[in-house]
């Protein structure tokens with residue numbers, strides 16, 4: 001008796017365009033008696049109407065456009081059963097234009113059949129599909145060398161193609177379970193062994209299917225239950241979600257991440273079941289109630305206390321890019337991982353991989369159909385897992401402008417779990433009576449707040465550097481803001497003139513405002529001549545340990561030669577008085593934290609110095 | 621987990637996503653076996669509650685048994701029930717074959733109902749195994765402003781992450797039963813004891829496998845008069861489920877044309 005009550009196995013059929021994927025499925029359905037009555041005649045009619053010989057592919061290629069062009073556009077799924085068990089067969093398009101549909105199909109598969117045309121051999125798109133399998137973590141792959149009729153059922157030709165594709169797969173760490181010569185259109189080696197290739201000793205396709213194993217959600221793995229929603233339809237407050245891995249039981253203590261709340265499961269809820277459940281396992285869509293009413297929301301991940309997910313605001317994604325618009329450093333996308341949705345910024349593209357030859361390059365962007373390893377930073381703490389330990393909470397998609405533009409897996413190699421840091425800080429939270437601490441802001445932002453106080457002569461390049469630095473940091477996801485004469489003089493300090501007292505007061509206020517910004521978690525870049533040490537010292541006192549003095553140095557001659565606003569000229573002519581460097585002194589910083597010399601270094605060099613300094617001083 | 625438990629969990633997950641992410645979703649209730657399972661799964665998902673309006677877009681040409689069923693269970697299941705009517709057949713595309721025009725009425729009715737209630741999502745009980753074009757559907761399938769389906773450029777659906785946000789004007793069809801087969805539906809109907817309309821059971825050697833408008837739906841030869849017998853019949857039959865639905869068979873492309881312009 002076949003066992004149709006157990007888990008279904010999903011198999012995706014991949015390979016280059018026209019290598020016979022849809023034909024294989026259509027013919028397999030026919031040869032196993034799975035086509036409904038009249039379907040064969042209908043296929044016949046469709047083929048005749050288009051003046052084609054019989055096309056098995058039309059069983060899958062249902063769109064008019066697909067039939068007219070003899071090409072699969074979108075992936076299709078059909079149910080199929082062997083004597084052993086139930087299958088979902090996923091047809092994938094081979095044409096490069098429809099790779100996103102192939103990824104859609106393949107992402108649902110437990111195993112894959114990779115087709116290669118015996119005559120054409122391994123094509124670029126065969127290798128690209130193999131890479132997608134590798135990236136999606138599909139490790140069970142059998143290769144079918146199709147259209148053996150076109151090469152006279154020649155064993156040598158088969159051997160050559162088999163060797164080539166085996167080499168490609170091995171480079172991706174995939175060992176094909178079998179390599180089978182077939183003629184899909186004629187049914188050779190599909191449901192039964194072919195009489196036309198007696199040199200082939202191995203199994204037929206159907207027997208190979210039955211050897212694959214389903215990729216199950218691990219029941220023995222650590223518990224992960226992403227919160228999908230919280231319901232209050234009646235007196236019960238039910239936390240709903242699907243268990244990605246592990247198991248839970250009423251009475252157990254659970255931890256919500258990233259919020260860190262710990263409570264007990266009061267009950268497991270269900271409707272219309274013979275007996276109310278007290279436990280649930282991976283795969284189940286459950287509801288639980290808690291013994292204590294805590295505030296939790298969609299996006300948190302429930303685990304046991306002793307085996308929680310990773311907490312981090314930075315992670316590496318090994319991804320496949322699906323969009324025509326390239327992925328770029330500094331751009332922001334919406335991350336969807338389990339039930340969480342959060343904006344993330346591309347901090348760095350570590351490498352771009354050409355999926356056809358596995359060549360790696362250093363690039364600033366990732367184009368469509370390319371794979372890449374990318375570092376993402378989120379402004380808020382994320383709970384997630386290494387894909388290899390818990391697949392369900394270790395894989396993600398990126399959304400841009402409503403559309404899914406990437407699918408990827410999480411790799412945390414080289415990045416620490418921030419949970420311990422948070423746990424220490426969390427004790428402080430109690431000490432200061434639940435106020436949001438500086439540490440908490442730092443963790444969420446991914447950097448500490450602080451003041452970069454740029455000082456230097458007029459024309460030394462403070463504003464230029466301040467604005468360039470702001471752009472750079474902002475693109476990398478930093479919370480950064482420039483305070484300069486323009487935005488301060490027009491509002492906050494509107495009441496101040498340019499006499500000595502007013503100038504001192506101007507700088508005092510700026511020092512205080514910068515300190516508040518720093519408290520709020522921002523990195524503030526101030527851009528003022530601020531010629532007096534005492535004034536700068538006061539600003540340092542306001543911001544405390546987060547204050548850094550940056551001396552933007554250039555000789556008076558150089559500044560005067562630049563004279564971007566014509567102020568030196570006016571000062572020399574006496575049209576303005578008390579001008580720093582001409583009539584009034586500029587007191588050089590005694591111990592600046594950084595000196596950039598704009599008359600000796602290029603702007604890019606200065607920015608590089610400043611970026612490195614900022615990362616080293618303020619990033620976590 | 622058993623096969624049926626897995627199917628159920630998948631559907632419950634989809635329904636909960638719809639509830640969590642969409643502003644104004646509604647369930648389409650065609651009164652047949654599939655949409656009854658959708659309602660049942662909704663109550664599973666929301667612990668006995670149906671937190672969506674349930675809409676029947678009425679062609680006025682259903683079997684009287686279907687209307688009786690509707691009126692009874694709308695009350696018994698405590699549904700927030702909405703009935704909307706379809707326009708006359710003269711308003712449909714005259715180039716379509718006759719039965720397809722009849723089906724197209726429903727598309728027009730659907731459009732009018734959408735505009736009236738401003739729904740942003742419609743839950744429909746279609747399955748991949750019913751029809752080859754439906755085998756290419758997504759769980760969350762966007763429809764443009766005029767209701768049309770761009771089947772040549774569907775959004776990726778990867779890692780059970782569905783398209784849940786849309787530009788203004790676009791609505792989405794949600795298909796929680798996409799991965800079920802006809803056999804699954806009956807096995808689940810039996811396990812859960814879900815009520816089914818009498819027309820599905822054989823009388824005088826005939827029964828309906830799929831219920832649509834009375835004038836374009838034909839019964840098929842069968843002796844299956846209980847759910848168990850239906851299950852046994854489906855385990856061996858080679859007759860396609862929708863073989864009794866005239867609109868599918870008038871021309872090779874009728875179903876695709878219907879769907880592309882907004883039919884379910």
Ligand SMILES: Nc1nc2c(ncn2[C@@H]2O[C@H](COP(=O)(O)OP(=O)(O)OP(=O)(O)O)[C@@H](O)[C@H]2O)c(=O)[nH]1
Pocket residue numbers: 015016017018019020021022023024054055056057070071072073092093094095146147148149150182183184185186
């Ligand atoms: N001679 C020969 N032709 C075959 C065989 N299998 C498939 N074909 C033909 O190859 C052509 C392409 O087959 P399809 O099944 O549409 O190819 P596909 O891989 O599904 O193509 P895409 O989905 O568009 O990537 C059709 O004309 C088939 O009839 C075979 O075993 N021998």
Ligand SMILES: [Mg+2]
Pocket residue numbers: 021022023057061071072091092093094
């Ligand atoms: Mg194909």
